[in-house]
Amino acid sequence: MKKYHVAVVGVGVVGIEILKCLKSRSFPIANLRVFARSARAIEVEGIEYEVEAIGDERFDGVEIALFAGTEGEKGASKLYAHKFIEKGAIVVDNGADFRLEHDVPLVVPEANRDAVKNHKGLIANPNCTTIQAIVALCGIHREFGLERILLTSFQATSGAGKKAAMKLWEEARTLVNINRNKEFDEIHKDVDSEFDVFSHQIAFNVIPQIGGFAEDGYTSEEWKVVNETHKILNDDSIRISSTCVRVPVFTAHSEAIYFETKKDADHAQIEKVLKDSEGVKYFADSSFPLPLEVEGTDLTYVARLRRDPFNKNCFWIWVVADNLRKGAALNAVQIAEELTK
Amino acid sequence: MKKYHVAVVGVGVVGIEILKCLKSRSFPIANLRVFARSARAIEVEGIEYEVEAIGDERFDGVEIALFAGTEGEKGASKLYAHKFIEKGAIVVDNGADFRLEHDVPLVVPEANRDAVKNHKGLIANPNCTTIQAIVALCGIHREFGLERILLTSFQATSGAGKKAAMKLWEEARTLVNINRNKEFDEIHKDVDSEFDVFSHQIAFNVIPQIGGFAEDGYTSEEWKVVNETHKILNDDSIRISSTCVRVPVFTAHSEAIYFETKKDADHAQIEKVLKDSEGVKYFADSSFPLPLEVEGTDLTYVARLRRDPFNKNCFWIWVVADNLRKGAALNAVQIAEELTK
Numbered sequence: 015m016k017k018y019h020v021a022v023v024g025v026g027v028v029g030i031e032i033l034k035c036l037k038s039r040s041f042p043i044a045n046l047r048v049f050a051r052s053a054r055a056i057e058v059e060g061i062e063y064e065v066e067a068i069g070d071e072r073f074d075g076v077e078i079a080l081f082a083g084t085e086g087e088k089g090a091s092k093l094y095a096h097k098f099i100e101k102g103a104i105v106v107d108n109g110a111d112f113r114l115e116h117d118v119p120l121v122v123p124e125a126n127r128d129a130v131k132n133h134k135g136l137i138a139n140p141n142c143t144t145i146q147a148i149v150a151l152c153g154i155h156r157e158f159g160l161e162r163i164l165l166t167s168f169q170a171t172s173g174a175g176k177k178a179a180m181k182l183w184e185e186a187r188t189l190v191n192i193n194r195n196k197e198f199d200e201i202h203k204d205v206d207s208e209f210d211v212f213s214h215q216i217a218f219n220v221i222p223q224i225g226g227f228a229e230d231g232y233t234s235e236e237w238k239v240v241n242e243t244h245k246i247l248n249d250d251s252i253r254i255s256s257t258c259v260r261v262p263v264f265t266a267h268s269e270a271i272y273f274e275t276k277k278d279a280d281h282a283q284i285e286k287v288l289k290d291s292e293g294v295k296y297f298a299d300s301s302f303p304l305p306l307e308v309e310g311t312d313l314t315y316v317a318r319l320r321r322d323p324f325n326k327n328c329f330w331i332w333v334v335a336d337n338l339r340k341g342a343a344l345n346a347v348q349i350a351e352e353l354t355k
Numbered sequence: 356m357k358k359y360h361v362a363v364v365g366v367g368v369v370g371i372e373i374l375k376c377l378k379s380r381s382f383p384i385a386n387l388r389v390f391a392r393s394a395r396a397i398e399v400e401g402i403e404y405e406v407e408a409i410g411d412e413r414f415d416g417v418e419i420a421l422f423a424g425t426e427g428e429k430g431a432s433k434l435y436a437h438k439f440i441e442k443g444a445i446v447v448d449n450g451a452d453f454r455l456e457h458d459v460p461l462v463v464p465e466a467n468r469d470a471v472k473n474h475k476g477l478i479a480n481p482n483c484t485t486i487q488a489i490v491a492l493c494g495i496h497r498e499f500g501l502e503r504i505l506l507t508s509f510q511a512t513s514g515a516g517k518k519a520a521m522k523l524w525e526e527a528r529t530l531v532n533i534n535r536n537k538e539f540d541e542i543h544k545d546v547d548s549e550f551d552v553f554s555h556q557i558a559f560n561v562i563p564q565i566g567g568f569a570e571d572g573y574t575s576e577e578w579k580v581v582n583e584t585h586k587i588l589n590d591d592s593i594r595i596s597s598t599c600v601r602v603p604v605f606t607a608h609s610e611a612i613y614f615e616t617k618k619d620a621d622h623a624q625i626e627k628v629l630k631d632s633e634g635v636k637y638f639a640d641s642s643f644p645l646p647l648e649v650e651g652t653d654l655t656y657v658a659r660l661r662r663d664p665f666n667k668n669c670f671w672i673w674v675v676a677d678n679l680r681k682g683a684a685l686n687a688v689q690i691a692e693e694l695t696k
Contacts, residue, residue: 166507227641231661253665257611270598300568324594
């Protein structure tokens with residue numbers, strides 16, 4: 015079996031998860047190099063990795079480069095992806111910079127693994143919110159066609175990087191400390207934070223904004239869900255829109271998804287598709303997944319399937335997945351696995 | 356101006372808010388009595404109230420009785436409401452027991468204040484999740500008709516009573532304490548709770564279940580939204596369904612609401628209706644309300660109005676309100692105010 019010269023670029027929350035996924039999935043590695051802005055040594059699950067400064071540009075020999083670039087930190091793939099490609103590497107980019115470009119496949123293997131073959135050196139990993147919705151819905155789209163999707167997200171802080179998750183923790187910790195000897199009715203719920211992530215306090219709050227606002231009132235995150243879904247499912251006719259909301263959870267996004275099928279479908283037929291869908295763990299009846307339990311796992315969890323009592327072929331589902339794994343690192347590693355087939 | 360003999364039954368989170376609302380709105384009170392399971396003295400905003408044991412059944416002379424009965428604690432109105440009514444009182448009941456009964460008006464003053472007149476001694480206060488949706492949508496229904504409503508809620512813990520809000524606080528506090536000297540990457544996120552509210556940890560988590568499950572997979576909370584909306588707007592043809600989710604917020608529910616109008620409507624027309632709607636504070640453009648800021652205030656805050664780019668006459672809004680005030684106590688006091696007119 016061929017082994018590959020692999021590079022991981024970026025060692026933020028997603029980069030760390032990529033290193034874990036490569037290890038746990040026994041990716042066929044001949045040689046692993048790790049790049050970040052500055053050289054240093056890091057330890058992940060007891061293994062030490064030597065991080066090279068990316069500015070040195072010694073990218074020779076790399077066959078597959080996984081760019082971790084989280085949603086918040088742009089730049090590395092814009093600056094360096096083409097340099098890796100020029101030296102012969104295939105780049106899998108987790109960032110948003112190239113996702114919608116015509117000659118860049120945007121891939122969720124469960125939905126469109128064959129698109130990997132059309133790459134011209136660069137393959138894009140979709141947004142976390144999109145990926146788990148696609149895993150849940152692609153089987154239904156294949157069988158019945160999707161006419162309409164309405165998605166409301168409950169997004170974890172780590173989707174905006176480690177600093178954002180730490181902001182949640184520090185805010186909660188500060189509030190506990192300043193309220194130490196107070197009765198419940200007297201607790202002070204507002205806190206100043208030193209972290210320059212999010213526009214507002216996230217502890218004990220929800221923030222209905224992820225990314226910047228477009229003129230039409232939608233955020234960039236909400237448009238990613240639309241445009242990326244159209245591209246991955248190769249169907250611009252799906253009438254999809256969303257409301258994306260940050261919630262005080264560390265890791266794992268949850269989504270309330272409402273959808274309408276083109277062909278007639280009943281509850282049993284949709285349930286059968288979900289049970290058989292690749293990458294999905296389906297919860298029947300009144301059981302459901304929780305973000306706290308899902309953190310650190312690889313599947314997309316689908317629960318609470320309900321028929322809309324008033325609209326034919328319309329259903330609700332509840333979808334939870336680890337935004338750093340299936341929503342980012344794992345999906346990127348799965349794309350890399352497709353390259354090795 | 357006539358003054359009334361008023362009783363408040365129940366001194367949980369909603370009962371306390373009713374006492375505050377009666378005071379802050381200068382309700383015309385001749386005599387105020389407070390009842391609960393057991394006699395005691397309580398202090399609310401510096402005022403002492405003598406609480407009588409309801410079991411003594413000395414309800415003579417009460418003209419208006421406000422039953423606080425939160426969603427979680429049923430019983431008082433079932434046991435005692437008719438006894439107050441027999442002795443001449445009009446009962447406003449915040450509980451769910453009588454809301455759908457044919458001869459009981461279910462009232463959100465902004466939407467259907469005239470329904471108060473049809474009471475036969477008992478008037479019901481709707482569910483918190485329903486009330487704020489109705490305040491936001493009733494003007495739009497009046498002008499354009501509502502064809503369809505899809506609602507996803509982000510509900511605060513206090514909606515399940517004080518113990519539920521305390522559970523969130525105690526879980527957060529315990530987690531901060533057990534992780535006191537740990538690095539962020541090593542924090543332990545699961546905690547055992549002594550509080551027998553909710554089926555799961557709510558701190559740093561979201562729970563897609565409020566109330567019990569019906570056979571069709573919807574929860575009782577989700578059906579309340581449907582049935583109460585139909586009754587209040589006096590229109591069973593509105594095709595409405597919802598997903599109701601508990602989030603780690605103390606007070607103030609948020610809702611992502613998608614709706615379709617019957618008559619043609621554009622963004623400017625909907626915006627105008629929202630700006631003019633009674634009880635609504637409308638946020639234009641990219642500004643929005645946060646549950647943390649809304650706690651303790653009386654309005655229903657509507658923001659993030661967006662047109663669905665793919666479906667005619669379809670829009671999203673983001674709606675936030677204090678679930679204990681407009682969602683419960685304030686609405687009940689407003690109903691009582693209608694009785695005094």
